[in-house]
Amino acid sequence: MSTKRDQDRIELLQGTLDLLILRTLRLGPAHGHAVAKAIERGSEDVLQVEQGSLYPALHRLIKRGWITFDHGTSENNRRAKFYSLTARGRKQLAIETGRWDKLARAIARILRPAAQE
Amino acid sequence: MTRDRRPLDSLDDDIRDHIERETQDNIDRGVPPDEARRQAMLTFGNIALVMEDTRAVWVPAWFEQLEQDVRYAFRTFRRKPGFAATVILTLALGIGANTAIFSVFEAIMLRTLSIQAPGELFFIAHGSGDRAAPGSNSPYFERIRARTDVFAGVTTYVKSTFKVSGGDDLEIAQGQFVTGNYHAVLGVPMILGRGFASADDRGASGEPVAVISDRYWARKFSRDPEVLGRTVTIDGRLTPIVGVTAPNFDGLDPGSRVDVTLPLSALDASRFVARHDGWTDSPIVARLTPGITSGQAASAVDAVFQQFVSEPQNVWLRKIPGWDHVRASLLPAGRGTAGLRNQYASSLRALMAMVAVVLLIGCANAANVLMARGTARAKEVAVRMSIGAGRRRLIRQFLTESLLLALIGGALGFAFARIAIAAIAALVGTGPTPILLDLQPNATVLAFTLVLSVLAGILFGLAPAYGCTRVDLASALKGAGGPVREAGRRWSTRQVLVAVQIGFCVLLVSGAGLLGRTLRNLETRGNGIDRNNxxxxxxxxxxxxxxxxxxxxxxxxxxxxxxxxxxxxxxxxxxxxxxxxxxxxxxxxxxxxxxxxxxxxxxxxxxxxxxxxxxxxxxxxxxxxxxxxxxxxxxxxxxxxxxxxxxxxxxxxxxxxxxxxxxxxxxxxxxxxxxxxxxxxxxxxxxxxxxxxxxxxxxxxxxxxxxxxxxxQDPLALASSVRPEVRALSADLVVDYVRTMDQQIGATLVRERLLAMLSSAFGVLALLLSCIGLYGVVSYDVARRVRDLGIRLALGAPRRDVIRQVIAGALTVSSIGMLSGIVAALAATRLLSSLLFGITARDPLTISLAASLLMITTLLASYLPARRAASLDPVAVLRAE
Structure with missing residues (x-):
């Protein structure tokens, strides 16, 4: 059910959505739509988030205690959940970021020689 | 506030909000509103799936499906209440019978005493193997008591009756004399006052004090909180009451009660054998020192015993028949003395086996009904399968239904059991020698009923669940009815189930017959006296x-x-x-x-x-x-x-x-x-x-x-005048245990009466259930063969041939069952041998009577459907095709 608009968009790797949500929320509380938009914009529209898949991920993070939520009133006067990072989530983000950097370096090392040939 | 904190609340609002924002973004980009909304939906993905996935984060998927299945099952029950009621009632009877018997089994065979750490308590027993029994005399008791290295405490008790007078009535109370450390060693919970201290058991120096039981406190003193310090005259001595034991403590002999407890020092020394030339059956009870195993304690005890009987003044003990090589050992005392257990063990085991059979018969019935339902639901199953429901999912749905039925049946059975238990309690708990049993429902019994219900639900639900989900989609959807017609198969599963039922039924009915005749044999046994009047x-x-x-x-x-x-x-x-x-x-x-x-x-x-x-x-x-x-x-x-x-x-x-x-x-x-x-x-x-x-x-x-x-004339008419007559002679005499010879004989046959009564009740129940099962199968068979029978009738077959054919079919099924039942009865009734009297477990008359009874039941159960078959209108039947 992907939008077939742009051929050059990349589907998100499994598990990386969690990391992106945590990273996004580090900037401050946001509601679901804003998180999705932030991820898309932050990646200059390269990363394609099927917006719906955001919700199971958000709830998974709430369950783990990495983020929490509050009811707030948004600009158009509608009640919406505002998600925010917890102290544990902040710590987790550091760990996950470190892990991601390691993974990215490792993959790059493998791919670079191949790319030179 | 807490409600607000539940993340799943207003999930749909969150999603709607999300989509509206996206739509608005799109509109802001210049997309026309309709298209903007369509694109927003597209970007979001499958809303239903998202909601399900999100919920699954919190609620496991199986739980949600279970909820669906339960709701669906209840809808099904409501649509066909007759079917659900039949199954529930059948199971309730079976589970109820099991719960009732298990309650008694638990109370007599499993229940531990309500005292502190009963597992650490042991009786000192003497004798070899199964024949080892507790016993003691005073010097020997002192030797065991001295082994403080292995025992944290050692006590003993001597059962007795007491003459208690309060005001102008004199009565006999049940009681015991105990050592001063009795309450402390056993850890008897007290609800008022204290248990004995060793100072209470100091020879003739002080006046005796008494501890009474909760029951006696309630009966004699109406639970007067001021009872401590009051004195009662026990065997002619003024005795102050110092404590009341907690409910459910009735000494160490299950089934009997202890009203009054006195210190051993109040006992006439000649009765607790103090001299070296006696041996009593008063048990020595010991609590292990922490860290000592029962094996270590047993060898210490045997050493004491061997030393004791080798001393010249005790050598005579070896001369007791069978005592030449006797050893001392430990018997677990956590459940009290074994008297009542030994008396009822084989009876209760037989009854447990019987009720298990009743439940199996009930399960067969339930399975049969469910399968008949399955036939009717073939179309529904086919529809669900064709829109993609997996077979496993459907089997789970069917099992959920049967488990629900079983649980409802179990709950109802628990209520039925209370009625049966009341009847059992009335039988054993009254009369001249009542057996004291606490048959209130407890956690063990409740757990038993629950586990049994679940097992029954799986047992009777599994076959129908597999059978009913094996449908031929094409023909079922076309409405040709029924699952795959069992062409070529001579016996359907349902017929096999009925045959099994009949077999079990023969087993139960002949068992009941044997026990009933045993009771009769004992009741009418010539005993050398004229028992009347x-x-x-x-x-x-x-x-x-x-x-x-x-x-x-x-x-x-x-x-x-x-x-x-x-x-x-x-x-x-x-x-x-x-x-x-x-x-x-x-x-x-x-x-x-x-x-x-x-x-x-x-x-x-x-x-x-x-x-x-x-x-x-x-x-x-x-x-x-x-x-x-x-x-x-x-x-x-x-x-x-x-x-x-x-x-x-x-x-x-x-x-x-x-x-x-x-x-x-x-x-x-x-x-x-x-x-x-x-x-x-x-x-x-x-x-x-x-x-x-x-x-x-x-x-x-x-x-x-x-x-x-x-x-x-009637001896009971005289019963009330006995006391005044005796009183007139002397005010100190106590009349106790007034009964007729008939009542006395009845009291000795309580166990036999219990067995006969319960086994015949279970026999009747089994007959009834099998009758229903048979009727169901024959009716179903007739319904299935309507066209077949219609053609026969149209071709001029006499109606009585049709009747005969239907009944013959039923008789074939039940004969096979009956034969296997007889074989099983011949093998299994030997379990009853020890309970029988004047009759052998293979008594041919009893077994053939049971078989005849089943034959009659078969005829009764198949006659109605046969009549229905014979009164078919061939024209109507053929036109309906």
Missing amino acids: VLMFSLDVRGTLLRAEQLPKLCDDLLARLTSRADVLSGSCSRNIPVNSRGNARPLDVPGSPPQPLNARLVFTNMVTPEYFRTFGIRVVSGRVFDARDSARAGNAAIVNRAAARFFFADENPIGRTVHFFKDESNPMTIVGVVEDTIQWSLRQEPPMTVYTPLAQLREPESLVTVALRTR
């Missing part, structure tokens, strides 16, 4: 007589008083009574007869007043009964029964011969008469050799005699 009561003379010789005089006075009444034909006093006596056995010496081993010469002894034989209706075979000649000062006379005469004198005439009891040469007795044999120990045992001596010649003090009266 005999009233008996116990007379407690403790503390009222100064010398032993006074008892015969008292008896004479009392009997003179009672027999002067117009409604009394004769009366007697005796130490023992026929049928159910504790009695003593002593070896008899007959000078001049060939030597016999001691064991073979044991005779039952009884001391009686002259009218004893007339009162109980015991026939005099030859010679005379006692009379005025056999007074206290006269030479000793004796009467023997026929068994003793035959054994000791064979063909010779015993009258005039002189005999004496073992080691009692100084008191020779002359035999003056021979009387008919009477049963003495129990109705299952043969009459023992018996020697009667005159009560007038009593030489040792006796505290209890039984007075028997032969009445002109």
Whole structure:
């Protein structure tokens, strides 16, 4: 059910959505739509988030205690959940970021020689 | 506030909000509103799936499906309430029967005493293997008590009855004498006051104190909170009450009660054998020292015992028959003494097996009904499968349904069980010798019912679940009805189930028959007496007589008083009574007869007043009964029964011969008469050799005699006048245990009556369930063959041929079941052997009666459907095609 608009968009790797949500929320509380938009914009529209898949991920993070939520009133006067990072989530983000950097370096090392040939 | 914190709340609002924002973004980018919304939806993805995935984060998927299945199941039940009710009722009866029997089983066989850490308590037992039994005497007890290295505490108790007077009524209370550390060693919970301290058990120095039970507190003192410090007169001594034990503590002998507990020092020393020449059955109870294993303690105890019996003054203990190589060992005491358990173990096991069979029959019925339903639901199943429901998912749906039915049935069964338990409690808990059982529902019983319900649900649900989901989609959807027609298969699963039911039924009904006939055999057994119109009561003379010789005089006075009444034909006093006596056995010496081993010469002894034989209706075979000649000062006379005469004198005439009891040469007795044999120990045992001596010649003090009266009419009519008559003679005498001979015999047969009553109830239940099962299968068969039968009738087959054919079909199924049932009965009734009397477990009459009963049931169950088949209108049937 992907939008077939742009051929050059990349589907998100499994598990990386969690990391992106945590990273996004580090900037401050946001509601679901804003998180999705932030991820898309932050990646200059390269990363394609099927917006719906955001919700199971958000709830998974709430369950783990990495983020929490509050009811707030948004600009158009509608009640919406505002998600925010917890102290544990902040710590987790550091760990996950470190892990991601390691993974990215490792993959790059493998791919670079191949790319030179 | 908490409600607000639930993340799943307003999930749909969150999603709607999200999509509206996206739509707005798109509109802001210049997309037309309709297209903007479409794109927003597209970007979001499958909303239903997102919601399901999100919910699954919090609620496991299986749980949500379960919820769906349960809701669906209830809808199904509501649509076909008759079907659900049949299954639920069937299971409720089966589970109820199991719960009821298990409640009794738990109370008698499994329940541990409500005291502190019952697992650490052990009885010191003596004997080999299964025959090891607790016992003690005073010096031995002190030796065991000294082993503080292995035991944290050692105590003992002596059961007794007490004469308690409060105000102007005198009554007999059940009780015990215990060591001063009894309550502390056992860890008996107290609800008021204290248990004994060792200072309470200090010889004659202080006055005795008493601890009473919760029940006695309620009955005698109406739970008066001021009861501590009040005094009661126990056996003539003023005794202050110092404590009340918690409910559910009734000493260490399950089934009996303890009203009053006194310290051992209050006991007349001669009764707790203090000397070296006695051995009592009072158990020694010991609590292990922490860290000591029961094995270590057992070897320590055996060392003490071996040392004890090797000492010169105790060597005689080895001479007790079977005691030459006796060892001391430990028996777990956490459930109390084994008397009641031993008495009921095999009966309860048999009953548990029976109710298990009843439940299996019930499950077969339920399975049958579900399968019939499955046929009707084939179309529904086919529809669900064709829109993508997996077979596993459907099986789970079916199992959920059957489990729900089983749980509802279990709950209802639990209620049914309460009714059955009330009936059982009424049978064992009343009468002259009630068995005290706490049959209130408890966690163990509840867990049993729950587990049983779940197992039953799976058992009867599995086959239908698999069977019903095996449908031929094409034909089912076309409405051709039914799952794959079992063409070519001679026996359907349902027929097999019914055959199994019938087999089980034969098993149960013949078991019930055997137990019923056992009861009848015992009730009608000739026991040497005339049991009609005999009233008996116990007379407690403790503390009222100064010398032993006074008892015969008292008896004479009392009997003179009672027999002067117009409604009394004769009366007697005796130490023992026929049928159910504790009695003593002593070896008899007959000078001049060939030597016999001691064991073979044991005779039952009884001391009686002259009218004893007339009162109980015991026939005099030859010679005379006692009379005025056999007074206290006269030479000793004796009467023997026929068994003793035959054994000791064979063909010779015993009258005039002189005999004496073992080691009692100084008191020779002359035999003056021979009387008919009477049963003495129990109705299952043969009459023992018996020697009667005159009560007038009593030489040792006796505290209890039984007075028997032969009445002109209903003996119970006299029961209420007994107490005033005795009271008029002496205010100190206590009348206890007033009962007729009929009641006495009834009381000895409580277990047999319980077995007969319950097994026949289960037999009837099984018959009823099988009847329903058979009826269901035959009706279904007829319904399935409507077209077939219609054609036959149209072709001119006589209606009675149709009836015969249908009934023959049913008979075939039930005959197969019956045959296997008979084979099973022949094999299984041997489990009952130890419970039977006067009949063998393979009694052909009983088994054939059971089979005939099943045959009749089959005919009844198949007749209605057969009639229906025969009254089909062939034209209507064929037109319907």
